[in-house]
Amino acid sequence: MRALLLGGRGAVGSVIRRELTREGHRVTVAGRSDTEGHRIDLRGDLRSVPRIAADHDVVVNASGVERADLAGAVAGVPLVDISATGSYLEELRRTASGPVVLGAGLAPGLSTVLVAGLHASAGDELDVFVMLGTGEKHGPAAVDWTAGLVGTDLHRPPEGARVRNLRESRRAVGPDGRSRRYLRADFPDHVLLEHSRSSIRTYLTLGSAAMTASLELVGRMPALRGLLASAPHIGSDAWHVIAQNRRSGARLQASGRGQSLATGRLTALAAVRAVGAKDDVMTMADLVTVDEAMEVLRR
Numbered sequence: 001m002r003a004l005l006l007g008g009r010g011a012v013g014s015v016i017r018r019e020l021t022r023e024g025h026r027v028t029v030a031g032r033s034d035t036e037g038h039r040i041d042l043r044g045d046l047r048s049v050p051r052i053a054a055d056h057d058v059v060v061n062a063s064g065v066e067r068a069d070l071a072g073a074v075a076g077v078p079l080v081d082i083s084a085t086g087s088y089l090e091e092l093r094r095t096a097s098g099p100v101v102l103g104a105g106l107a108p109g110l111s112t113v114l115v116a117g118l119h120a121s122a123g124d125e126l127d128v129f130v131m132l133g134t135g136e137k138h139g140p141a142a143v144d145w146t147a148g149l150v151g152t153d154l155h156r157p158p159e160g161a162r163v164r165n166l167r168e169s170r171r172a173v174g175p176d177g178r179s180r181r182y183l184r185a186d187f188p189d190h191v192l193l194e195h196s197r198s199s200i201r202t203y204l205t206l207g208s209a210a211m212t213a214s215l216e217l218v219g220r221m222p223a224l225r226g227l228l229a230s231a232p233h234i235g236s237d238a239w240h241v242i243a244q245n246r247r248s249g250a251r252l253q254a255s256g257r258g259q260s261l262a263t264g265r266l267t268a269l270a271a272v273r274a275v276g277a278k279d280d281v282m283t284m285a286d287l288v289t290v291d292e293a294m295e296v297l298r299r
Contacts, residue, residue: 004056010062012062012267042067049074061082068088089102090188102283104271113293119248121247127202132206136260146215166183167219266297
């Protein structure tokens with residue numbers, strides 16, 4: 001398989017490249033600078049994309065740049081995107097003219113797989129609890145995404161009414177047995193699984209309770225948004241994702257160390273599975289089972 005990787009030098013992109021190369025696939029890295037003979041600037045025009053993509057079996061966008069017209073520019077080559085922005089993924093779904101995998105990674109991605117794996121009845125309420133490690137240095141795109149939650153509303157919340165990010169909270173017990181407070185956050189599983197018979201709500205906590213409290217404070221005082229970029233890396237790089245049915249208590253969960261590592265491994269798997277896939281628009285849940293996702297994370 002030949003993969004065109006956008007953002008291959010970032011925290012996630014470098015993992016994707018390593019994983020695909022280790023499995024014997026050929027990876028071409030392209031970016032704003034002329035890398036390996038290919039230059040693609042997603043902040044500029046996309047005229048060079050169809051020509052470059054045509055020599056590959058799959059395109060992976062790990063750059064953090066959200067361009068819904070990229071799906072059309074890759075000229076029918078499967079596109080895998082790791083973005084966690086619901087409004088963007090919805091637009092990407094609308095404009096896709098060929099195979100596209102929406103939301104590869106942890107949340108959405110692994111969270112989508114876990115939600116789809118739960119046994120749920122019509123009308124059930126499903127909660128997704130995500131913990132991200134504050135000891136890991138994340139790339140600019142991840143910091144910008146978190147800052148983008150501040151002072152904004154969830155995109156198309158399942159309640160059908162306005163819901164503010166980082167205001168509502170809910171307690172849950174993590175895989176380590178600790179009870180934590182999670183803040184409502186705009187991860188888009190409810191958008192990606194829009195045909196689900198259940199109502200899906202997603203919550204975010206940070207590995208440090210103090211950092212979670214600080215995030216909630218910033219959520220209530222948007223003028224402090226700029227502090228997120230300079231926040232210290234306190235705590236570990238541990239993460240977890242939990243999907244739970246409020247009615248039945250049924251629960252699926254996964255945990256590990258290194259958010260970028262996990263995201264990269266899952267995205268590499270999605271890239272392999274996207275080649276030859278039958279559907280035009282897919283989520284990780286369409287490509288990967290719970291057991292397969294767990295196996296990749298255990299490597």
